[in-house]
Amino acid sequence: MEMDAQEKLLAAGTRLFAQKGFAAVSIRELSQAAETNSSLISYYFGGKEGLYAAVLEKQFASVDSVIASVRERHLSPVERIEAYAQGVLTAHTQNPYIIRFLYSEFANPTPAFEAIQKEVRKIYEFLHQTINEGITRGQFRADLNPAHAVLAIAGMMNFYFISRPLRRYFLPAEGEHDAQYFEDALKIYLNGVTKHGD
Amino acid sequence: MEMDAQEKLLAAGTRLFAQKGFAAVSIRELSQAAETNSSLISYYFGGKEGLYAAVLEKQFASVDSVIASVRERHLSPVERIEAYAQGVLTAHTQNPYIIRFLYSEFANPTPAFEAIQKEVRKIYEFLHQTINEGITRGQFRADLNPAHAVLAIAGMMNFYFISRPLRRYFLPAEGEHDAQYFEDALKIYLNGVTKHGD
DNA sequence: GTCTATATTGCGATAGAC
DNA sequence: GTCTATCGCAATATAGAC
The missing domain is CATH 1.10.10.60 (Homeodomain-like)
Structure with a gap:
């Protein structure tokens, strides 16, 4: 200590x-x-506001490092979606409170919001580019709307953590199925966006 | 007025x-x-707390009516997933603030939480049963984990509204693509959970 | 049913001892 | 660097006039 x-x-x-x-x-x-x-x-x-700002800064610094490590690797579209899911899992596991701060800032922006917005935009653009590339390469369905496909994967991955406090009330003793959820959700998503009849 | x-x-x-x-x-x-x-x-x-309780009660009464109307219809698993998506869209459109209250109560339960939990449980069980039935009928993939499939669809649908305030900052003048998002997300999800090689 | 006035408590910030 | 004491202000709630 x-x-x-x-x-x-x-x-x-x-x-x-x-x-x-x-x-x-x-x-x-x-x-x-x-x-x-x-x-x-x-x-x-x-003052109290300064403490809050310091808390937020520390939280989102750790997110940035996760993003950066994923971006710099050379990966195929499918691998990048998988890396994104793994990154979300890592970030939320390392830092269980971050989803609260993220949501608080969504709902009621403070001066720290600008920095957070920048982080979120990086993630959005990474995913958007990934989807586009998957379509161009003929791996993803051509009728996919990239913006909507981004929101769909982000929702599947982040909502799991958003809903965690509530799930504890009515789901049978959820052990730690985090990794298994991410695997299952990824399978649904990738199965849903990729071309079939391969 | x-x-x-x-x-x-x-x-x-x-x-x-x-x-x-x-x-x-x-x-x-x-x-x-x-x-x-x-x-x-x-x-x-x-008092102030009483006003807050009255606000919450009114909000979640409208959710209950949406759920009830979907449940009583006789629908196939795929149709029920579609009806759920439509219900989420309807509820959030009729009442744009509900997602905030829902999340506030997730994060920091007040005495009103019990009633909300009951509503959420109803929705969860509706979806869980739907997924199970889809698997039994051979329409959905047999290796699907029902609990995870529920979270995946709930995440896709609700995160869209959760992220709305933030999206307004960096998405190109989002008109009102709500219905289109729901259609696209549904396609990804249903394509992801149903059996192929039909 | 709606208002003004006020009682009481707790807030955030800071001066100053050590 | 950490503490005690306190200032000034804003909070919620309520008593009582109309």
Whole structure:
């Protein structure tokens, strides 16, 4: 462990802002969770908003590295879709709170939104280009609308994590089927977009 | 129009709670948006929390009617998947804020969560049964995991609305392609789950 | 049924001791 | 670098006039 007050505040902020949203968390609650003093939030981060910005920045830095590692490899369209799915799984597994922040910013943008938008756009363009290439190469159905095909795969992959808290209430003791879901969803998707009668 | 104070508060609460979240909206802001007085929130709803509960109740009542109308029809598995997609489109079109409340409750359940959970469970079981029947009838692939197939279709359909606010920032002037997206996504999904070599 | 006025609590930020 | 104490303000709720 060995965390100083600044690190403990960042950790507490990540958890609490993700769980309850920015407005619902007070600096008193934050400082108690971090076992430190509320005045240190201003000292280190310039206030509650500054702490929130620091939390977001750290979250999305890790996303960026995942994207970059996928982009630089030379892969076929199908392999790229698979790499995207694996990247989503990796990102959400490494960082279970990121989907909350992403959605919070969708719904109610803060100044940090611009940076997030840039990340999302990179992913969108990567997928869009992948679909187009798959069509051009004759591997994907020619009647595919690329923008819609992108939304379809992104929805299949991200909704799994979005719906996680709710699923825990009514699905039989979901162990950790994450990898299996991604495999199954990929099969449905690739089967749905590729040409048949091969 | 002809709205009394109670109706105006309910309308203002729906918009503001959806846009900013429960904690980020004050009763002053609410009463100003409704062009009335903050004390009326307590008078009619017993307080800010009561107004929020009333907003949620009204939102999910409309979802229930959509589900019920789909369930009672006699449809084949493929037709039921199509009816589900149409139902999602209808519900979100009639009520653009519902996805926000749904997600807010996923992330941070309030006492209203129990009722929402019941609605979601109904939808889940409808889809699960549909997939199973499709497999039994030999229309869907036998190696399909029903739970995963449900999540895949729910993700494709709901993520479209979840991502709407963000898409507006980087997609070329999305007109209203909603119906077209649903058609395209359905084609991918059904193509992905049904048996081939027919 | 709707308003004004106000009681009370909790908020975020900061001054200043150590 | 971390604490205590406190300031000023905005929050929700309510009492009471009309």
